[in-house]
Amino acid sequence: MLDVLAADLFPGNYVIAPSDGIDAPRGTEGGRAEKIAAALHDRWDDCTLFVIHADGAGDPTEARKRQVDPGIEAARALREERAIVAAACIPVREIEAWMLPDQEVFRALGAAEVLCPKDPERELDPKLTLRRLLEHGGLRRRPEDLYRFFGEKIRLEALGALPAFCTFRDELTAALRDLAATL
Template structure:
């Protein structure tokens, strides 16, 4: 008898190219880690897809999110909708994420979607792990990472400054994928906004499992 396996593939709708560069590999790692803990040995996780509204889809952000989900509905089992919090993540979620998810669910009530809303910008999530900076700048590098990255007024500026001070000549955006591939998940879990995201991602995985016939 073939053992049942959970299938996961996320579609990521993000604000810009650099957000996809960072969040796609991070999402792959996070989904694999969570799936392994929830369904050990019984889960297949495919690489996440960057999604966007088809070229013909125009209008407000909510409509574009809904169109992007509809366009990749057959390929993905859950969707992650990113928006920078700009200092007020609750408001950003309500105005930039929830309407799009609601619009998608009007068309397909079974859509499983998760908001991903850093307090300000995703760059704050790159400021939690000194080891990545040592990989990039040398093992002796001692960058002064902020104690509370999500309180940084301009985390993108802080990231660029730390890399420049360490002698990095490449543009920070060229390194975002590496940060997504290597940033320590335990360090990320010290950030409140990331913990919210991870908690909701766990619930999304469970919702996908129920839709695929798993109990509970």
């Protein structure tokens, strides 16, 4: 998605380095805010854009307010000399809901016909729904082993039907604009 957004925002004038998943260093004490701040601080010199994931647990606005925003503020307090460019990635419940809207991805995995939910963000347990779809499709793979595959193959048009994903996409777009302004 970064490539698609950057191409629209900066035609022919951008470079996207490989993405790395990061976590707080082992032994980091405190709650989620302190762990986010420690992770950002630990990779500060290596990254120009941070995407911070939190599960929404049914209320993504509250998850952002309780987890992500305090983490960004704590990181800013550690490194006031540079702006933090970040986007929050907060699905309504769990990120697995964003793996559910595109039947084509299941076909690409070699699954038999599966019926994807009409509104994946309303699924109370997206992980269970994903497991069930994989099983019904004849696939014996753990969802945890498929994140990268789904992330690379899912069509952005399918994700565009999910309001929480659209919020993330819009926030990521704003973050890219902010990043361009700091360079």
